[in-house]
Amino acid sequence: MTNIVILTGAGISAESGLGTFRAEDGLWAEHRVEDVATPEGFVKDPALVHRFYNMRRSESTNASSNAAHDALARLEADLVGDVTVVTQNVDDLHERGGSQSIIHMHGSLAGSLCAACEHRWPSPFETAPSDDCPSCGRPQTRPDIVWFGEMPYQMDRIFGLIQEADIFAAIGTSGNVYPAAGFAHEARRSGAHTVELNLEPSLVVNDFVETRFGPATETVPIWVNELLRTGG
Ligand code: APR
Numbered sequence: 001m002t003n004i005v006i007l008t009g010a011g012i013s014a015e016s017g018l019g020t021f022r023a024e025d026g027l028w029a030e031h032r033v034e035d036v037a038t039p040e041g042f043v044k045d046p047a048l049v050h051r052f053y054n055m056r057r058s059e060s061t062n063a064s065s066n067a068a069h070d071a072l073a074r075l076e077a078d079l080v081g082d083v084t085v086v087t088q089n090v091d092d093l094h095e096r097g098g099s100q101s102i103i104h105m106h107g108s109l110a111g112s113l114c115a116a117c118e119h120r121w122p123s124p125f126e127t128a129p130s131d132d133c134p135s136c137g138r139p140q141t142r143p144d145i146v147w148f149g150e151m152p153y154q155m156d157r158i159f160g161l162i163q164e165a166d167i168f169a170a171i172g173t174s175g176n177v178y179p180a181a182g183f184a185h186e187a188r189r190s191g192a193h194t195v196e197l198n199l200e201p202s203l204v205v206n207d208f209v210e211t212r213f214g215p216a217t218e219t220v221p222i223w224v225n226e227l228l229r230t231g232g
Contacts, residue, residue, distance in 0.1 A: 119136065171198070
C-alpha cells in the first residue's frame with residue numbers, strides 16, 4: 001500500500017488552454033487581485049467579480065482534460081494504495097480526467113455560495129449579484145471560491161493526509177501562495193518522498209528531494225508510468 005498526495009496548480013491545466021496566474025500574460029497581469037479575488041473587491045464591485053468568474057467558467061467548460069490530468073486518474077485507478085489530488089484549481093479538469101478523490105482547497109467554479117448565510121449550491125453557468133440564495137432568499141450570491149484573506153477548505157483533512165503520505169508531489173504550482181506552498185516542507189518533515197513536477201523550479205524547490213522539469217503533459221505520464229511499474 002502506497003499513500004500518495006498530489007498538490008496541483010494552474011500549470012497542470014495550462015496545456016488545456018487555461019491561463020496560469022503569474023505568467024507574463026497570466027490572469028494577474030490582466031486583472032487586479034484586489035478587484036476580483038478578495039472579499040473587499042466583491043463588496044466594492046460584485047458585478048465585476050461575477051463577470052470574471054463567469055468568464056473563467058466558460059473557458060474551463062470549453063477546455064478538456066489533458067494527458068497529465070488523465071495520467072493522475074490512471075494512477076488512482078491502478079495503484080495499490082491511496083491517491084488523493086489536492087488541487088488549488090477551480091476548474092473541473094481533474095474530475096473530467098477521471099480522478100475520484102479530489103479536494104478543491106481553493107473552491108470551485110461549479111459552486112455558488114451565499115455571502116449572507118453560507119449556503120452552498122451548484123452554480124448555474126452564469127451568475128449575477130442579484131441571484132437569490134435558494135435557502136435564505138437574500139441576493140448575496142458569490143462564487144464558491146476561496147479568495148485572498150480567506151481560509152482554504154479542508155485544511156485539517158489535507159494535513160492529516162500529508163502526515164500519512166509516502167509520496168508527496170506538487171505539479172504546476174509556483175509556490176507563491178500559502179498554505180499550499182508549505183505542504184512539501186510538512187510532507188518532508190513527516191517522512192514522505194517529495195517530488196516537484198513543474199515547468200521551472202518553484203519558489204519552494206528546496207523542499208523537494210526529486211525534481212522533474214518540463215511540460216506537465218510530458219512529465220506526469222512518465223512519472224505515473226514509473227510509479228505503476230514499481231508499485232510506488
Ligand atoms: N506544465 C507544468 N507546469 C507549468 C506549465 C506546464 N505546461 N505551464 C506553467 N507551469 C508552471 C509555471 O512555471 C508556474 O510555476 O505552473 C506554475 C503556475 O504558477 P501560478 O500561476 O502561480 O499558479 P498557482 O501556483 O496554481 O497559483 C496558486 O494563486 O492566485 C492564486 O488562488 C490562485 O490557486 C491559485 C494560487
